[in-house]
Amino acid sequence: xxxxxxxxxxxxxxxxxxxxxxxxxxxxxxxxxxxxxxxxxxxxxxxxxxxxxxxxxxxxxxxxxxxxxxxxxxxxxxxxxxxxxxxxxxxxxxxxxxxxxxxxxxxxxxxxxxxxxxxxxxxxxxxxxxxxxxxxxxxxxxxxxxxxxxxxxxxxxxxxxxxxxxxxxxxxxxxxxxxxxxxxxxxxxxxxxxxxxxxxxxxxxxxxxxxxxxxxxxxxxxxxxxxxxxxxxxxxxxxxxxxxxxxxxxxxxxxxxxxxxxxxxxxxxxxxxxxxxxxxxxxxxxxxxxxxxxxxxxxxxxxxxxxxxxxxxxxxxxxxxxxxxxxxxxxxxxxxxxxxxxxxxxxxxxxxxxxxxxxxxxxxxxxxxxxxxxx
Numbered sequence: 001x002x003x004x005x006x007x008x009x010x011x012x013x014x015x016x017x018x019x020x021x022x023x024x025x026x027x028x029x030x031x032x033x034x035x036x037x038x039x040x041x042x043x044x045x046x047x048x049x050x051x052x053x054x055x056x057x058x059x060x061x062x063x064x065x066x067x068x069x070x071x072x073x074x075x076x077x078x079x080x081x082x083x084x085x086x087x088x089x090x091x092x093x094x095x096x097x098x099x100x101x102x103x104x105x106x107x108x109x110x111x112x113x114x115x116x117x118x119x120x121x122x123x124x125x126x127x128x129x130x131x132x133x134x135x136x137x138x139x140x141x142x143x144x145x146x147x148x149x150x151x152x153x154x155x156x157x158x159x160x161x162x163x164x165x166x167x168x169x170x171x172x173x174x175x176x177x178x179x180x181x182x183x184x185x186x187x188x189x190x191x192x193x194x195x196x197x198x199x200x201x202x203x204x205x206x207x208x209x210x211x212x213x214x215x216x217x218x219x220x221x222x223x224x225x226x227x228x229x230x231x232x233x234x235x236x237x238x239x240x241x242x243x244x245x246x247x248x249x250x251x252x253x254x255x256x257x258x259x260x261x262x263x264x265x266x267x268x269x270x271x272x273x274x275x276x277x278x279x280x281x282x283x284x285x286x287x288x289x290x291x292x293x294x295x296x297x298x299x300x301x302x303x304x305x306x307x308x309x310x311x312x313x314x315x316x317x318x319x320x321x322x323x324x325x326x327x328x329x330x331x332x333x334x335x336x337x338x339x340x341x342x343x344x345x346x347x348x349x350x351x352x353x354x355x356x357x358x359x360x361x362x363x364x365x366x367x368x369x370x371x372x373x374x375x
Contacts, residue, residue, distance in 0.1 A: 178319025
């Protein structure tokens with residue numbers, strides 16, 4: 001399949017640069033977190049480099065997939081939304097039947113440490129599906145239209161919650177809310193949803209429906225010192241590590257709290273902690289600037305899209321990214337409760353990285369095709 005080369009003149013290379021830069025910084029941070037790389041001899045620890053090398057391989061695979069998405073008109077991709085939607089729900093069902101369990105969640109398809117996480121792919125496929133069905137809705141604020149949107153959204157959400165994976169469903173909720181807001185959802189529904197969410201949390205809490213570890217996470221969010229060696233351990237150490245970075249400081253592996261010895265899951269959930277400790281405040285500002293560029297330029301692309309489908313897809317992806325960035329970084333500095341939500345392009349994980357790169361390719365795809373091409 002060939003793509004008209006003239007389309008490349010409309011490619012937003014600043015978004016592409018930001019993604020590549022963040023992915024490189026993330027891979028280096030994974031190397032620090034797993035002690036695969038160090039500023040002290042030996043600089044490369046081959047015995048601890050499997051995770052580091054695996055992330056590089058996944059980035060190469062993701063880049064190839066992202067390029068393939070670029071050369072296909074996004075409306076052609078949208079035309080297959082029914083097949084994509086059915087396919088991903090079948091995969092989510094297979095996870096429940098034959099999936100492997102890690103960290104208390106049955107969310108992977110594969111053998112041993114090798115596998116994919118279908119819930120990651122479900123995020124972008126659900127965005128495409130909802131964008132397509134919302135495209136033909138003149139007014140989404142009708143019981144019929146809202147019911148249709150809810151039906152398509154709740155099926156993958158329900159299957160994911162059975163794993164269980166509340167963190168991913170939080171991403172789903174914020175992504176769908178962002179898309180509905182852009183589509184003109186009446187504010188009364190938003191207020192009603194917030195009231196329902198708060199009421200639901202209170203019911204879950206008072207009737208002991210929440211698991212003990214979930215309650216502990218909420219409690220230690222407000223007061224980490226309640227359980228310094230238990231549920232509050234990660235939150236306390238994460239803030240200490242971020243603060244250790246100061247304005248700009250490069251630690252050796254032996255000096256770093258986030259070097260795989262003290263903070264669990266430093267290469268996944270707490271990757272920002274690793275980065276902030278190594279590169280300090282200055283590095284963190286640069287990282288946030290790269291993320292801001294993606295979001296800012298993405299909004300410009302969404303607003304100039306040639307159709308509603310493109311607008312909804314881009315805003316859906318941006319809502320997903322924005323929530324993940326705020327949640328992941330927020331939990332590392334004590335502003336958000338601890339969840340297993342990855343930081344886009346930085347956290348270790350092939351499924352997460354592949355989904356993030358494909359999502360960005362869809363944004364670039366919409367941007368490239370918003371102009372009329374003269375032959």
